[in-house]
Amino acid sequence: xxxxxTEALTKTYGGRVTALSDLTVDVxxxxxxxxxxxxxxxxxxxxxxxxxxxxxxGSVRVFDLDPTVVPDKVRTRVGYMPEHDCLPPxxxxxxxxxHLGRISGLPRTAARERASEALRHVGLYEERYRQIGxxxxxxxxxxxxxxxxxxxxxxxxxxxxxxxxDPAGRDAxxxxxxxxxxxxxxxxxxxSHLLGEVERICDSLVAIEGGRLLRADRISAMTTAxxxxxxxxxxxxxxxxxxxxxxxxxxxxxxxxxxxELSEEDAYDRILRAVADLDLPLxxxxxxxxxxxxxFATREKADV
Amino acid sequence: xxxxxxxxxxxxxxxxxPRLGRGAVLGAxxxxxxxxxxxxxxSAKSKIFPWLVSGITILVAVILAAVRAQTGIVALNYVxxxxxxxxxxxLFVAIVAPELVSRDLRSGVLPLYFSRPLRAxxxxxxxxxxxxxxxxxxxxxxxxxxxxxxxxTTKTGMSGVWNxxxxxxxxxxxxxxxxxxxxSLSLLIASLTGKRxxxxxxxxxxxxxxxxxxxxxxxxxxxxxxxxxxLASPMMLIGGVGNWLFPGHGTGMPIGRFGPVYAIExxxxxxxxxxxxxxxxxxxxxx
Numbered sequence: 001x002x003x004x005x006t007e008a009l010t011k012t013y014g015g016r017v018t019a020l021s022d023l024t025v026d027v028x029x030x031x032x033x034x035x036x037x038x039x040x041x042x043x044x045x046x047x048x049x050x051x052x053x054x055x056x057x058g059s060v061r062v063f064d065l066d067p068t069v070v071p072d073k074v075r076t077r078v079g080y081m082p083e084h085d086c087l088p089p090x091x092x093x094x095x096x097x098x099h100l101g102r103i104s105g106l107p108r109t110a111a112r113e114r115a116s117e118a119l120r121h122v123g124l125y126e127e128r129y130r131q132i133g134x135x136x137x138x139x140x141x142x143x144x145x146x147x148x149x150x151x152x153x154x155x156x157x158x159x160x161x162x163x164x165x166d167p168a169g170r171d172a173x174x175x176x177x178x179x180x181x182x183x184x185x186x187x188x189x190x191x192s193h194l195l196g197e198v199e200r201i202c203d204s205l206v207a208i209e210g211g212r213l214l215r216a217d218r219i220s221a222m223t224t225a226x227x228x229x230x231x232x233x234x235x236x237x238x239x240x241x242x243x244x245x246x247x248x249x250x251x252x253x254x255x256x257x258x259x260x261e262l263s264e265e266d267a268y269d270r271i272l273r274a275v276a277d278l279d280l281p282l283x284x285x286x287x288x289x290x291x292x293x294x295x296f297a298t299r300e301k302a303d304v
Numbered sequence: 305x306x307x308x309x310x311x312x313x314x315x316x317x318x319x320x321x322p323r324l325g326r327g328a329v330l331g332a333x334x335x336x337x338x339x340x341x342x343x344x345x346x347s348a349k350s351k352i353f354p355w356l357v358s359g360i361t362i363l364v365a366v367i368l369a370a371v372r373a374q375t376g377i378v379a380l381n382y383v384x385x386x387x388x389x390x391x392x393x394x395l396f397v398a399i400v401a402p403e404l405v406s407r408d409l410r411s412g413v414l415p416l417y418f419s420r421p422l423r424a425x426x427x428x429x430x431x432x433x434x435x436x437x438x439x440x441x442x443x444x445x446x447x448x449x450x451x452x453x454x455x456x457t458t459k460t461g462m463s464g465v466w467n468x469x470x471x472x473x474x475x476x477x478x479x480x481x482x483x484x485x486x487x488s489l490s491l492l493i494a495s496l497t498g499k500r501x502x503x504x505x506x507x508x509x510x511x512x513x514x515x516x517x518x519x520x521x522x523x524x525x526x527x528x529x530x531x532x533x534x535l536a537s538p539m540m541l542i543g544g545v546g547n548w549l550f551p552g553h554g555t556g557m558p559i560g561r562f563g564p565v566y567a568i569e570x571x572x573x574x575x576x577x578x579x580x581x582x583x584x585x586x587x588x589x590x591x
Contacts, residue, residue: 050419052418052419052589071421072421073421075419075420075421076323076420076421078419080415080416080419082412082415082416082419084412084415085411085412086411086412086413086415086416087411087412087413088407088408088411088413089411090346090347090350091345091346095345099332099336100416100417100420102328102329102332103329103332103333103417103420103422104323104329104420104421105323105324105325105328105329105421106319106321106323106324107321107322107324107328110319110321110322114319117317121316131347147416151319151323151420152318152319180316183315183316184316185316185318
């Protein structure tokens, strides 16, 4: 069964601004990245999924339910984490998440238990009894995630969950989202304008731009199997490039970096040996996966 | 390894217990609102004002009851008590109504409410009833204190108690009218801004500004104008309705035969405020 299915979904505001146009996607359960620049229509899409906005035309189904017809049934099974600040400063996280659990229909004791569970899962322990006003941005993001989890949804809609976080905080948040998707058995839609960020944790990817679908597919279908090794040497970059090309490697030059495709088992060792043989001062070796971004690069340029 | 991996081994528990319906959710918001009105679950600072007002009204009631028990003088009857406390009630709603709605607007918490199975009407209904209850308690409890004082010192035995109860119950009804009118007006004003100070100022201003208009109208030489002057001020409006519904209890404000006009205006004001609130939140709820 598909998780989210839309058919020619279109949303215009006041007949002039087009937020979504003719969007047709069919997404399976898992961790889904929804990628697009600011203003691409990601938030509009999420609000339509929640039944907060009615589409101008086209149809949308979440868990095979129509959010425009039975929004309550959809919302019971969905957790939403908004992009913007949405926490009152003068209550404790425990109390706040409990209250929202009750608004989702949990009985009092269950709401309290699940609130502390949810806060524990996002990594807030004793500090959950402190007032939210004193929290760091990272902790606030965690509280926002916890309130989306408290009623045990089947789908999480996360709007820019890494907003405002430092690199370490980003990694922690992404790891947490990945764990929710894989271990908790909850499907997650992660909105982001940073492709490189979500591609690490997603099973499938939906890219939209200007309200139109760029591409929707599983990550595995988008990335080629081979990895890339980035090599940086202080000098003799050209010599190394020539040497590696001679050895039948596919080498691309990217500034001071050489990007070498790792096609065979022993490729890594052979590249190292080539550097050693030429006696070059090695600066950096960095193994990367093919970036999905590269798949979009040409299309995005074409659109501009 | 790190502490996180220990936690992570406990695993995530799915919830398969009951999920309650609309009524329970409404109840949760109502209780939450009523608690917030008196500062429960909030900082000590937010308890000061509601409890100051409640303390003063109860103190006045105790004094009234004591004076009556000692000297037999009824300085204020139950209905007049509401009118006499009007300024305290205005201050109370000016603090509590923003606490109930402006706070949610300010902190941007509404998207979290409305992405759950909750309608704008349910949210508003629960907040409205919570404020009505809070205002009613602020006036109704002191009235009950006055009743207790009178009932225990009555010299006519059981029939005296019954007489008192016959006075108290209509007065509680009058208090309810106060609560409903004040709650609808103040919630509407508070829902317009996320800044609590502005909302409080606006509410006080509404009641403050309308009183001089009433005063001017009452100075007009026409008797009809004098009798209709109360329509200009929410407080006098309630007084007029009270005079019409419970003749002989009230402050004796001259309303002539315009009682029904007062009642119609009161009903219209309440309905209009609630509809405007709903319209406002329809917009807010779509985020």
